[in-house]
Amino acid sequence: MPGARPPNRRIGPVTTLYDILVLLHLLFMAALIGGYFVAATQRSGINTVMVWGARLQLLTGLALMGVAIADDLDVNHTKLGIKLLIALAVVALAEISAGKQKRGAANPTLVHIAGVLALVNVVIAVFV
Numbered sequence: 001m002p003g004a005r006p007p008n009r010r011i012g013p014v015t016t017l018y019d020i021l022v023l024l025h026l027l028f029m030a031a032l033i034g035g036y037f038v039a040a041t042q043r044s045g046i047n048t049v050m051v052w053g054a055r056l057q058l059l060t061g062l063a064l065m066g067v068a069i070a071d072d073l074d075v076n077h078t079k080l081g082i083k084l085l086i087a088l089a090v091v092a093l094a095e096i097s098a099g100k101q102k103r104g105a106a107n108p109t110l111v112h113i114a115g116v117l118a119l120v121n122v123v124i125a126v127f128v
């Protein structure tokens with residue numbers, strides 16, 4: 001959510017916490033999207049990096065939203081609501097794919113839908 005933090009805001013513990021959460025959010029996005037690129041190009045099925053990337057992306061996103069609301073930042077609730085719904089779908093699809101794969105019934109389509117939805121969330125994060 002670009003611009004959530006006014007540029008002249010004083011540096012304090014909450015700002016630092018928020019920045020650390022943004023850093024983690026970006027690292028887990030790298031894991032989620034990177035894991036998807038590996039799964040898609042190697043046709044190797046879903047991998048642990050993608051599943052954990054999805055879980056932790058959701059958690060850090062929720063934490064960011066919580067801190068932003070608690071700190072009275074200018075929060076775009078519609079944007080975050082849509083991102084939350086998409087992230088929940090990504091986690092659900094990743095979990096179902098991993099479960100199916102474990103039982104020997106891998107479903108590449110579900111992995112692709114999860115990956116594309118994750119990419120949609122990146123686009124929303126940057127452009128909306």
Ligand code: HEM
Pocket residue numbers: 001002003004005022025029057058060061062064065068080081083084085086087090117118119121122125126
């Ligand atoms: C698949 C799931 C997700 C992806 C791929 C994703 C991606 C991103 C990206 C790329 C950014 C940085 C954008 C920028 O600073 O221009 C970002 C920021 C952010 N995301 Fe997410 N996100 C996801 C889920 C969520 C969820 C579920 C929430 C909360 C409901 C959330 C809340 C936020 C917030 C508050 C920021 C603002 C950081 C700032 O101050 O700029 N994200 N997200």
